[in-house]
Amino acid sequence: MNYANWDCPGCGGAISAEEFAAACGAGSVSCPGGTSACGCGSQSACGCEKSTCPPGAPMICWCRPACPKPEVPQLDEGCCCKASYRAALQLLCDSQIASLVDFDGAAFITATYTAGAPLTTAAPETTPADNLSTLSGSFLRLSSCNCDLLDISAALYYPPTTSTGVTATQVSLCELAGIALQVAPGTAEGDITAPEATTRNYRCLKQLLSQRLSPCNSRCGECSCKCNCDDCCCTAGILSLLSDNNLSRKVTLAAGQLILQGVTLLGTLGNVLVLANDSDQRIYFVCAAKVQFLG
Secondary structure (H helix, E strand, O other), rough: OOOOOOOOOOOOEEEHHHHHHHHHOHHEEEOOOOOOOOOOOOOEEEEEOOOOOOOOOEEEEEEEEEEEEEEEEEOOOOOOOHHHHHHHHHHHHHHHHHHEEEOOOOOOOOOOEOOOOOOOOOOOOOOOOOOEEOOEEEEEEOOOOOOOOEEEEEEEEEHHHHHHHHEEEEEEEEOOOOEEEEOOOOOEEEEOOOHHHHHHHHHHHHHHHHHEEOOOOOOOOOOOOOOOOOOOOOOHHHHHHHHOOOOOOEEEEEEEEEEEEEEEEEEEEEOEEEEOOOOOOOOEEEEEEHHEEOO
């Protein structure tokens, strides 16, 4: 199931060069190479660019409503990432992103249980890696009538591998340490094999998510040590260390029962870290307040 029915409006898509010229006027088009302002209205964005998904695709022109990053509500979350999780997961409402995610390949990890995948006990031979087996849970939707929950369908495990015999249908956002999502499997096309198409999906998914997240804007050599030693919720220190002061963007951490080794930080949204595993082609949403150890 590679479709999420969350009633989230799309952000528009590519149009033909002829439609672009008609909307923007022949004198205002600057193609190829970058974007240009045009007469699509103050709430729109226009331009031309060479698509990288898939590689080798032709230049496209576009004119669509601007797609701002999801806004995290300005409230004191304390040590709960509820608002940040909802904002981050709303990224999956975008039709381009949703088409690249396998919503039936999901796992949900708390400090006590896992749902959708038992844990592995063997140390990984290579990195990047996680400690999850095959992801088999389903991520259904953000609960429409309750801001505290996600609707899921996933077998519940007591770590590392003991099945409880229960199928979880909802999970509390405040208890979630992390969510793992598998990339959507690709389909063979011409000379491209199915594994190659899956890798292409994964690369496109990383690119699209990175464009919508807060980047790692570290300025080399600049001291950014800002500490509040009276604050017992450590999201600020974790976010600063893993994003602002992390030039390599490589992350090893333990959050609840989830262990990630050598994964790549794509960016942050509020108190949620969004990470990618190039080996297993998985995406993770991790609550910074649940991070217990760093490697």
